[in-house]
Amino acid sequence: MDGNFGLVHKTSSGVGHGQLASRHKNLFFEDQENVKEFLSHYGIDKKSNTSECSNFQAGNVIRSKIKTKKLDITGVFGSVCKxxxxxxxxxxxxxxxxxxxAYILKKVLQNHTSNLVVMYDIACTLHRHLKKTMDSDVLRQCTFSVPVFHSFAHNVTCQLEYGQRFTSATGLTDGEGIERLWSYLRGFNKITKEMSINNRQDLLTDALLHHTFKAIHNLGMQKSKCN
Structure with a gap:
């Protein structure tokens, strides 16, 4: 999981016919009203910050209050599988x-019964935060880990507890798949920020579908090489 602050949307570009007018509906993107409602009732831990083990700004409460009037969407938060x-x-x-x-975890775990490894730049902070805000059943289903390339920005204690190389059952998975997706999607940011909400969502969904088909194709190619 990770956030991308390049995929913004200008307020001046308008909403068009709105998110519900998207031809792909909520194939990848969650209904914004549901997200807003969840966040409005979701408590913010004012002591939550990453200064204990890293300098990452993700999850920082002070940063989370920053909202420019020129943007009605400040970025995209997303998740990918391994x-x-x-x-x-x-x-x-x-x-x-x-x-x-937290929203993504609750939604994914509704249809996911097996153990889930959650890789996030500040998985350590997220884990501590969820211990205070979510039920133990959710936490029992999740193992939290910091992706391999981001773990070096955390202190040694955090690396030993949350570093991917020390997380069982993850093998050589680097946990940086979301960064590879962002690298691909950044090519669309100059045009999507000028689109209406529904057209922006359709274009990004088309891009996500292309990325998905390509990833599935590559999986097949890798398997055939192994055989």
């Missing part, structure tokens, strides 16, 4: 608040 296939996307209207990954 095969780099997109799972769920949320339009952000704040900074990278911990409520966004």
């Amino acid at each position: 095969h780099d296939i997109p799972v769920m996307m949320l339009d952000m209207t704040h900074g990278e608040r911990l409520g966004y990954p």
Whole structure:
């Protein structure tokens, strides 16, 4: 999971016919009203910050209050599976608040019964936060881990507890699949910020579908090479 602050939307571009007019509906993007309602009732831990083990700004409460009047969407928060296939996307209207990954976790776990490894730049902070805000059943289903390339920005204690290389059952998965997706989607940011809400969502969904089909094709190619 991770947030991308490049995929913004200008307020001046208008909403068009709205998110519900998107021809792809909520194939990847969650209904914005549901996200807003969840965040409005979701408590913010004022002591939550990453200064204990890293300098990442993700999840920082002060940053989460920053909202420019020129943007009605400040970015996209998303998740992918270990095969780099997109799972769920949320339009952000704040900074990278911990409520966004919490929302995705609650939605994914509704249809996911087996143990889930959650890889996030500040998985350590998210884990501590969820211990205070979510029920133990959810936490029992999740193992939290910091992706391999981001773990070096955390202190040694945090690396030993949350580093991907020390997380069982993750093998050589680097946890950076979402970064590869962002690298691909950044090519669309100059045009999507000028579109109406529904056209923006359709274009990004088309891009996500292309990325998905490509990832599935690559999986097949890798399997055939192994055989």
